[in-house]
Amino acid sequence: xxxxxxxxxxxxxxxxxxxxxxLFVDDDPDITWLSKTxxxxxxxxxxxxETPISALENFKPGSYDLLLLDIxxxxxxxxxxxxxxxxxxxxxxxxxxxxxxxxxGNYKQxxxxxxxxxxxxxxxxxxxxxxxxxxxxx
Amino acid sequence: xxxxxxxxxxIRERNYRPYLWLKNANMKLELLINTIVVDYAIKIVSxxxxxxxxxxxxxxxxxxxxxxxxxxxxxxx
Numbered sequence: 001x002x003x004x005x006x007x008x009x010x011x012x013x014x015x016x017x018x019x020x021x022x023l024f025v026d027d028d029p030d031i032t033w034l035s036k037t038x039x040x041x042x043x044x045x046x047x048x049x050e051t052p053i054s055a056l057e058n059f060k061p062g063s064y065d066l067l068l069l070d071i072x073x074x075x076x077x078x079x080x081x082x083x084x085x086x087x088x089x090x091x092x093x094x095x096x097x098x099x100x101x102x103x104x105g106n107y108k109q110x111x112x113x114x115x116x117x118x119x120x121x122x123x124x125x126x127x128x129x130x131x132x133x134x135x136x137x138x
Numbered sequence: 139x140x141x142x143x144x145x146x147x148x149i150r151e152r153n154y155r156p157y158l159w160l161k162n163a164n165m166k167l168e169l170l171i172n173t174i175v176v177d178y179a180i181k182i183v184s185x186x187x188x189x190x191x192x193x194x195x196x197x198x199x200x201x202x203x204x205x206x207x208x209x210x211x212x213x214x215x
Contacts, residue, residue, distance in 0.1 A: 028162060034169035041173070072158075099161035123164035126172040 019045040020137055021063060025055045025081065026070040026097070035068075042130050052076040061089040065137055071098040079110055093136050095120055097129075 022044050026032050032048040039046045047064075049055035053075050067085060071078035082094055094114065096107060099122040107119050117132050124132075139147075 030166050031162065031169070034166060034173055038169050038172040041176070099158045099165070122161050123168050126168055 019043060020065045020133075021045045021047070022066045022068055022133070023055065023059070023064045024048045024068040025050075025052060025073070025078070027051065027073045028070075031070075038126060039130070039133075044133070052078075052081040055081065056084055059085055059088060064089070064092060066133060067092055067094040068133070069094065069096050071096055071103050072100050079106070094118060095133065095136055097124070098122060 020043075022039065024032060024035055024039075024046055025048070026035070027050055029050055032050060036046040036048050047058075049058065052073055067082065069078040069081055073081075078096055078098065082096075086092065086094075095118050096103075097120045101121045104119055104121075107114070111118075115136070118136060120129065120132060
């Protein structure tokens with residue numbers, strides 16, 4: 001991740017750059033904890049929820065840069081959750097992170113405007129995950 | 139969907155579950171490498187660097203003492 005100051009010349013270090021905020025929803029607590037720890041190490045601010053309902057209840061429009069959503073969850077699937085969150089914040093970016101690769105067809109059909117990289121299948125190399133998040137955010 | 143189709147779908151989902159579990163486990167392993175293992179590697183390198191610096195100081199102090207004792211025992215040195 002690189003950045004420059006407002007004058008456009010001086011490179012900013014990681015502490016000077018504004019941290020990008022990610023909302024991560026996955027029903028596996030190990031995945032949420034590990035992802036939060038690993039992503040925060042890479043300069044992101046991550047808020048995690050283990051149920052779509054709690055994510056919906058605590059969602060504050062305009063306070064997140066990216067949604068990172070699992071698809072197969074108990075109460076509600078990731079697509080449904082995204083639709084609901086998008087109604088509250090229309091400009092928010094999204095990446096789906098799922099082990100269920102067969103959901104890709106449904107994803108393409110539902111969101112034809114979203115890029116192929118926004119659908120990430122587990123397992124994914126951490127470096128690739130960070131690169132994808134950065135490219136989606138930029 | 140008739141009963142047979144429903145049963146087939148149920149079996150397919152049941153057979154698919156271990157595969158999903160394995161994919162999730164692989165993801166956890168990948169994330170674990172990027173959290174705890176990295177922390178541990180940093181700690182090892184930092185401990186080793188500290189240890190090296192401590193050893194270097196000890197070697198220098200021993201060398202100084204040796205020079206001092208040589209000069210006091212041989213005043214003509």
